[in-house]
Amino acid sequence: MSHDISSLRKFVSPEIVFGAGSRKSVANFASNFGARHVFLVSDPGVAAAGWVDEIVTLLTDAGIRSTVYTGVSPNPKVDEVMTGAELYKSSECDVIVAIGGGSPMDCAKGIGIVATHGRSILEFEGVDTITNPSPPLILIPTTAGTSADVSQFAIISDPNRRFKFSIISKAVVPDVSLIDPEVTETMDAYLTACTGVDALVHAIEAYVSTGSGPLTDTHALEAIRLINRNLEPLVDNTADPYLREQIMLASMQAGLAFSNAILGAVHAMSHSLGGFLDLPHGLCNALLLEHVVAYNFQSAEDRFRRVAEAMDIDTRGMAKPEIKKRLMNRIVELKRRVGLEARLAQLGVSVSDIPHLSGFALQDPCILTNPRKSSLRDVQVVYEEAL
Numbered sequence: 001m002s003h004d005i006s007s008l009r010k011f012v013s014p015e016i017v018f019g020a021g022s023r024k025s026v027a028n029f030a031s032n033f034g035a036r037h038v039f040l041v042s043d044p045g046v047a048a049a050g051w052v053d054e055i056v057t058l059l060t061d062a063g064i065r066s067t068v069y070t071g072v073s074p075n076p077k078v079d080e081v082m083t084g085a086e087l088y089k090s091s092e093c094d095v096i097v098a099i100g101g102g103s104p105m106d107c108a109k110g111i112g113i114v115a116t117h118g119r120s121i122l123e124f125e126g127v128d129t130i131t132n133p134s135p136p137l138i139l140i141p142t143t144a145g146t147s148a149d150v151s152q153f154a155i156i157s158d159p160n161r162r163f164k165f166s167i168i169s170k171a172v173v174p175d176v177s178l179i180d181p182e183v184t185e186t187m188d189a190y191l192t193a194c195t196g197v198d199a200l201v202h203a204i205e206a207y208v209s210t211g212s213g214p215l216t217d218t219h220a221l222e223a224i225r226l227i228n229r230n231l232e233p234l235v236d237n238t239a240d241p242y243l244r245e246q247i248m249l250a251s252m253q254a255g256l257a258f259s260n261a262i263l264g265a266v267h268a269m270s271h272s273l274g275g276f277l278d279l280p281h282g283l284c285n286a287l288l289l290e291h292v293v294a295y296n297f298q299s300a301e302d303r304f305r306r307v308a309e310a311m312d313i314d315t316r317g318m319a320k321p322e323i324k325k326r327l328m329n330r331i332v333e334l335k336r337r338v339g340l341e342a343r344l345a346q347l348g349v350s351v352s353d354i355p356h357l358s359g360f361a362l363q364d365p366c367i368l369t370n371p372r373k374s375s376l377r378d379v380q381v382v383y384e385e386a387l
């Protein structure tokens, strides 16, 4: 009997502790890994919000030393990874903890890779390029969006090529993810919106991905449902702990889905934009989303019907063109209500950038699982529509 291996699906996930206060178990988990000296990765904004000092105190109280590295910018750069890895080695650290959004978490993943391979992070671009196990890694997300804390991705920006490259491997799934909605309470409304829409895009792209399947579908649909109902109220009331928890849960569900089903053209195109113009990742995704949905709809009509239903659209008796229209309208309405209405031109993208952006988007691994095959011209047209 022959087996079609293209229909097999696998699922990887870290050990997850979800809930308010879960960050406070960081010292226990570090001790379980035998930590004597933790390398703590974060960034200036998260440190200013007070979250870094708290982790240092928790570690110190448990008799664990720490070296803090906050030299990480949004869209973490190759040099920031390399500098962090040097400091990790020279400080003789043995466990890595990161507290922050996707940028510090991805930088921490990169630091672990470089620390154990002794080579440039640039050499690990692509799928399954990692041969040596990284140091134990504990991640504490402070945005409800990227879910780099559960994912098989690390996204690093190479300013020389003006390109964000992906490292995809189960070796970058952390050992432990402490998902604590309380740390997202210091995000302002705009960051909450950008990162929340990133999570929505993860869920939609994972659900229509050619790598989707029964292990990821339920996570993706639940994430869409939670974001559709809770993101607008949260942006209006950023201090509400219940809504914070719902969106954090949604982000985690979307993360489990996209980490295993991979993504699509929105992410391929937004990585290209983010590397070229150093723009916020969630915003790039938001500005592209409905244009990519319009392009993809015909290749995954039944799947988009389920997406529409998860967004509380009653599709019973509705013809496909009507479902497409209602879904697009709902996406645009949600974006408008959370304040993400800009067009690419307002972010500094010009027509002459589009050939370059499209070329890089086609090199991104996320394009491979997009439900509709995309040529250079197809990608150019979608950028033009979002301009």
Ligand SMILES: NC(=O)c1ccc[n+]([C@@H]2O[C@H](COP(=O)([O-])OP(=O)(O)OC[C@H]3O[C@@H](n4cnc5c(N)ncnc54)[C@H](O)[C@@H]3O)[C@@H](O)[C@H]2O)c1
Binding pocket: 043, 044, 045, 046, 049, 073, 074, 075, 076, 100, 101, 102, 103, 104, 106, 142, 143, 145, 146, 147, 148, 151, 152, 153, 154, 155, 183, 184, 185, 186, 187, 188, 191, 195, 198, 274, 281, 282
């Ligand atoms: N590895 C993955 O699976 C994956 C998935 C999606 C995106 N990403 C990457 O993640 C990066 C984007 O991450 P992000 O959107 O989480 O933002 P970010 O980490 O770039 O942070 C953006 C800003 O928000 C601030 N911030 C973060 N948390 C805060 C909090 N709780 N309170 C106050 N300020 C806070 C930071 O200081 C920073 O200034 C991009 O590089 C993107 O490519 C990675």
Ligand SMILES: [Fe+2]
Binding pocket: 146, 198, 202, 267, 281, 285
């Ligand atoms: Fe993303």
